[in-house]
Amino acid sequence: xxxxxxxxxxxxxxxxxxxxxxxxxxxxxxxxxxxxxxxxxxxxxxxxxxxxxxxxxxxxxxxxxxxxxxxxxxxxxxxxxxxxxxxxxxxxxxxxxxxxxxxxxxxxxxxxxxxxxxxxxxxxxxxxxxxxxxxxxxxxxxxxxxxxxxxxxxxxxxxxxxxxxxxxxxxxxxxxxxxxxxxxxxxxxxxxxxxxxxxxxxxxxxxxxxxxxxxxxxxxxxxxxxxxxxxxxxxxxxxxxxxxxxxxxxxxxxxxxxxxxxxxxxxxxxxxxxxxxxx
Amino acid sequence: xxxxxxxxxxxxxxxxxxxxxxxxxxxxxxxxxxxxxxxxxxxxxxxxxxxxxxxxxxxxxxxxxxxxxxxxxxxxxxxxxxxxxxxxxxxxxxxxxxxxxxxxxxxxxxxxxxxxxxxxxxxxxxxxxxxxxxxxxxxxxxxxxxxxxxxxxxxxxxxxxxxxxxxxxxxxxxxxxxxxxxxxxxxxxxxxxxxxxxxxxxxxxxxxxxxxxxxxxxxxxxxxxxxxxxxxxxxxxxxxxxxxxxxxxxxxxxxxxxxxxxxxxxxxxxxxxxxxxxxxxxxxxxxxxxxxxxxxxxxxxxxxxxxxxxxxxxxxxxxxxxxxxxxxxxxxxxxxxxxxxxxxxxxxxxxxxxxxxxxxxxxxxxxxxxxxxxxxxxxxxxxxx
Amino acid sequence: xxxxxxxxxxxxxxxxxxxxxxxxxxxxxxxxxxxxxxxxxxxxxxxxxxxxxxxxxxxxxxxxxxxxxxxxxxxxxxxxxxxxxxxxxxxxxxxxxxxxxxxxxxxxxxxxxxxxxxxxxxxxxxxxxxxxxxxxxxxxxxxxxxxxxxxxxxxxxxxxxxxxxxxxxxxxxxxxxxxxxxxxxxxxxxxxxxxxxxxxxxxxxxxxxxxxxxxxxxxxxxxxxxxxxxxxxxxxxxxxxxxxxxxxxxxxxxxxxxxxxxxxxxxxxxxx
Numbered sequence: 001x002x003x004x005x006x007x008x009x010x011x012x013x014x015x016x017x018x019x020x021x022x023x024x025x026x027x028x029x030x031x032x033x034x035x036x037x038x039x040x041x042x043x044x045x046x047x048x049x050x051x052x053x054x055x056x057x058x059x060x061x062x063x064x065x066x067x068x069x070x071x072x073x074x075x076x077x078x079x080x081x082x083x084x085x086x087x088x089x090x091x092x093x094x095x096x097x098x099x100x101x102x103x104x105x106x107x108x109x110x111x112x113x114x115x116x117x118x119x120x121x122x123x124x125x126x127x128x129x130x131x132x133x134x135x136x137x138x139x140x141x142x143x144x145x146x147x148x149x150x151x152x153x154x155x156x157x158x159x160x161x162x163x164x165x166x167x168x169x170x171x172x173x174x175x176x177x178x179x180x181x182x183x184x185x186x187x188x189x190x191x192x193x194x195x196x197x198x199x200x201x202x203x204x205x206x207x208x209x210x211x212x213x214x215x216x217x218x219x220x221x222x223x224x225x226x227x228x229x230x231x232x233x234x235x236x237x238x239x240x241x242x243x244x245x246x247x248x249x250x251x252x253x254x255x256x257x258x259x260x261x262x263x264x265x266x267x268x269x270x271x272x273x274x275x276x277x278x279x
Numbered sequence: 280x281x282x283x284x285x286x287x288x289x290x291x292x293x294x295x296x297x298x299x300x301x302x303x304x305x306x307x308x309x310x311x312x313x314x315x316x317x318x319x320x321x322x323x324x325x326x327x328x329x330x331x332x333x334x335x336x337x338x339x340x341x342x343x344x345x346x347x348x349x350x351x352x353x354x355x356x357x358x359x360x361x362x363x364x365x366x367x368x369x370x371x372x373x374x375x376x377x378x379x380x381x382x383x384x385x386x387x388x389x390x391x392x393x394x395x396x397x398x399x400x401x402x403x404x405x406x407x408x409x410x411x412x413x414x415x416x417x418x419x420x421x422x423x424x425x426x427x428x429x430x431x432x433x434x435x436x437x438x439x440x441x442x443x444x445x446x447x448x449x450x451x452x453x454x455x456x457x458x459x460x461x462x463x464x465x466x467x468x469x470x471x472x473x474x475x476x477x478x479x480x481x482x483x484x485x486x487x488x489x490x491x492x493x494x495x496x497x498x499x500x501x502x503x504x505x506x507x508x509x510x511x512x513x514x515x516x517x518x519x520x521x522x523x524x525x526x527x528x529x530x531x532x533x534x535x536x537x538x539x540x541x542x543x544x545x546x547x548x549x550x551x552x553x554x555x556x557x558x559x560x561x562x563x564x565x566x567x568x569x570x571x572x573x574x575x576x577x578x579x580x581x582x583x584x585x586x587x588x589x590x591x592x593x594x595x596x597x598x599x600x601x602x603x604x605x606x607x608x609x610x611x612x613x614x615x616x617x618x619x620x621x622x623x624x625x626x627x628x629x630x631x632x633x634x635x636x637x638x639x640x641x642x643x644x645x646x647x648x649x650x651x652x653x654x655x656x657x658x659x660x661x662x663x664x
Numbered sequence: 665x666x667x668x669x670x671x672x673x674x675x676x677x678x679x680x681x682x683x684x685x686x687x688x689x690x691x692x693x694x695x696x697x698x699x700x701x702x703x704x705x706x707x708x709x710x711x712x713x714x715x716x717x718x719x720x721x722x723x724x725x726x727x728x729x730x731x732x733x734x735x736x737x738x739x740x741x742x743x744x745x746x747x748x749x750x751x752x753x754x755x756x757x758x759x760x761x762x763x764x765x766x767x768x769x770x771x772x773x774x775x776x777x778x779x780x781x782x783x784x785x786x787x788x789x790x791x792x793x794x795x796x797x798x799x800x801x802x803x804x805x806x807x808x809x810x811x812x813x814x815x816x817x818x819x820x821x822x823x824x825x826x827x828x829x830x831x832x833x834x835x836x837x838x839x840x841x842x843x844x845x846x847x848x849x850x851x852x853x854x855x856x857x858x859x860x861x862x863x864x865x866x867x868x869x870x871x872x873x874x875x876x877x878x879x880x881x882x883x884x885x886x887x888x889x890x891x892x893x894x895x896x897x898x899x900x901x902x903x904x905x906x907x908x909x910x911x912x913x914x915x916x917x918x919x920x921x922x923x924x925x926x927x928x929x930x931x932x933x934x935x936x
Contacts, residue, residue, distance in 0.1 A: 106870070366833035
């Protein structure tokens with residue numbers, strides 16, 4: 001039974017990675033058609049780095065991703081602290097609102113924001129309101145719930161006596177936050193930030209409805225490309241991004257593993273578990 | 280004539296290169312209340328889990344009614360367990376939790392109802408049928424766990440430190456209750472605890488364990504009055520343990536003085552451990568006593584005073600209801616039945632001196648001993664983290 | 665640092681950029697596109713789109729069920745591995761989600777096309793090319809492929825959290841492996857099932873990219889229609905109406921699922 005499950009899981013994993021394989025192989029192909037493998041070559045990677053169209057788009061995506069995840073992380077962490085101090089009713093309401101972007105289909109979020117912006121545009125008598133800022137606002141909006149859902153659990157898990165202890169020893173509340181609480185929340189903050197960054201980088205649907213002609217992100221451009229044949233440089237880009245994100249995930253993994261070990265050790269020491277060995 | 284129900288023959292358990300159980304030999308009789316007693320890490324829970332079928336011994340046999348059951352999985356053994364953290368099913372209410380095992384056996388509905396109701400009566404939880412288990416108190420949850428196991432009428436019930444999470448008074452009540460249930464239902468109980476008072480109060484037989492070995496098996500009175508080695512003497516109650524020499528049958532020498540005692544059968548002049556319980560020592564004026572010492576500390580414990588006395592560099596604990604100020608010079612008298620003699624063992628010298636109550640206290644100040652986070656133990660070496 | 669006021673900027677933000685937009689959607693739904701007057705026209709014209717609604721729900725449901733059947737065993741397997749293996753497998757399942765879903769879908773196009781990779785192999789075997797793309801099947805495949813991790817991860821999280829003691833207690837009371845699963849593990853995994861269903865069904869029913877790339881004109885879904893209302897035929901009012909109905913539909917499905925599973929925990933809905 002277990003053996004069968006193991007094989008099945010491996011098959012499913014292979015299934016999940018087939019496109020990566022296809023695209024990875026295509027990135028080394030000299031032909032234009034993904035389906036047919038031309039000769040093996042690094043030329044696509046070379047062309048990628050010399051490209052004047054794709055790289056600026058990538059830069060755009062990165063800019064939006066970095067700024068929006070930064071703002072979302074700060075805002076979201078502050079929100080988590082505030083929510084933690086809330087009464088039951090306020091908290092349920094807030095969490096319900098937080099869940100809205102997550103349960104809503106992306107298309108509805110995108111459409112609703114587009115309507116909002118056009119509404120504002122009409123009121124401010126601006127014709128071309130869609131642009132960098134509308135994009136940024138949209139990204140921050142859908143990143144916030146992820147940050148909160150990452151940081152909140154850490155907040156509730158944290159021993160409340162910790163910040164009391166800090167203040168007992170002379171810290172102002174802000175110092176207690178900086179020196180103690182922040183440390184406890186950090187794994188949640190980091191994973192929230194990383195998650196926001198990845199979601200932002202890859203976002204297509206929402207960006208598609210709120211972007212302006214002057215600031216286009218990579219996924220949107222890729223979508224527009226489908227009218228023309230897709231440039232193979234894209235496959236090189238994809239494969240590179242895959243490698244980068246894989247690396248990021250490995251790092252996140254190690255951070256989490258260390259955090260878990262630390263928690264377990266703290267718990268064990270407290271209950272006096274473990275033997276004493278007189279050497 | 281007691282019938283032997285369970286036997287562990289030469290059972291050893293290796294885990295990660297470490298010997299957790301070292302050739303255990305144990306038999307458990309039908310209708311017996313047997314307790315495995317020892318400090319954490321001694322192997323008592325491991326032994327219990329081997330009986331339950333959750334672990335297979337690395338070597339040795341487990342016999343039930345004479346039949347080897349090493350390879351039989353838990354769900355096929357006539358043994359049920361009350362787990363330390365109860366392990367109640369959160370998605371079922373009280374009634375369904377108790378009925379769980381019966382449903383698995385496809386017992387007819389009417390019978391399930393009768394037996395569950397009967398069980399609820401036994402554990403005094405009538406009226407709680409439809410409660411969700413998460414809202415119950417610790418004591419109530421524990422009774423559901425007991426009922427869930429007993430409703431299946433096992434021949435043997437295993438209990439893994441079930442009273443640990445309860446507060447003191449409730450714990451004492453539950454001890455009496457468990458004993459009552461055991462006798463009423465005539466089931467064999469195998470009970471695990473580190474609380475020696477609990478073990479003495481409830482058991483027909485106490486099995487004292489340490490470091491994967493059985494140190495002593497016996498009735499509670501025997502284990503208390505006649506410990507076999509320094510470990511048992513120290514673990515059960517308080518003991519002063521001194522070095523002595525057996526000069527002849529019924530005569531032992533400590534601190535150069537000879538005392539009459541009730542033990543015999545040792546070699547002439549054999550080096551022995553001598554146990555003197557703190558409550559058995561009579562304090563008298565210095566000139567009336569066989570030995571003299573100075574009081575270095577006194578603590579009021581309510582029931583008695585704990586007095587630390589220095590005899591020739593060795594600290595004794597004496598329990599008495601008479602107050603004596605610190606610094607007083609006193610003498611003591613020992614009746615023959617206050618003295619208990621044991622053979623020396625690997626535990627000699629480790630216990631019995633009352634400079635401190637625990638070994639851990641001594642180690643706290645020692646910078647050469649570090650708490651190893653990976654192993655969960657103290658060891659010598661450099662700090663890695 | 666215990667002040668509730670810290671959450672104020674966040675609440676303001678969400679009010680403006682989440683709550684208000686939804687109100688605007690409602691406003692547009694009930695407004696005429698040209699005159700701006702109140703109208704129920706947008707709602708009534710939805711009737712013509714009924715077959716598309718049905719098709720979207722049907723395909724999404726199919727994809728969700730397939731994801732469940734495929735994903736549950738995988739989640740269970742991972743949850744019963746050693747902790748370090750679990751972390752690695754978890755990461756492997758999560759990784760595709762972080763990669764451009766456009767490109768991954770395009771890769772499937774390349775695989776399924778008439779002149780694509782699979783058909784090239786088929787041709788080499790001397791067989792006729794298979795009509796794989798531009799079918800309902802291709803669309804469902806695309807959905808399953810893209811959203812499978814969203815089913816596996818919540819299931820895994822819930823199953824992994826089941827106390828080991830539960831397994832032992834079940835065995836102690838007479839359950840073999842199959843019984844333990846049916847009576848203890850499965851019922852306790854229901855919150856994960858609800859999570860997984862929601863997280864697959866919602867994007868599946870509202871997708872437009874997958875149906876555009878892998879489907880044909882016969883597989884137009886709600887998402888396609890909404891998209892075209894906003895980009896091609898500029899009728900935001902109709903688009904808003906469609907969106908509103910879509911949202912309502914999803915809310916009903918989620919509410920029903922929650923009721924069936926006995927309520928779920930809001931605060932840690934999904935810890936991906």
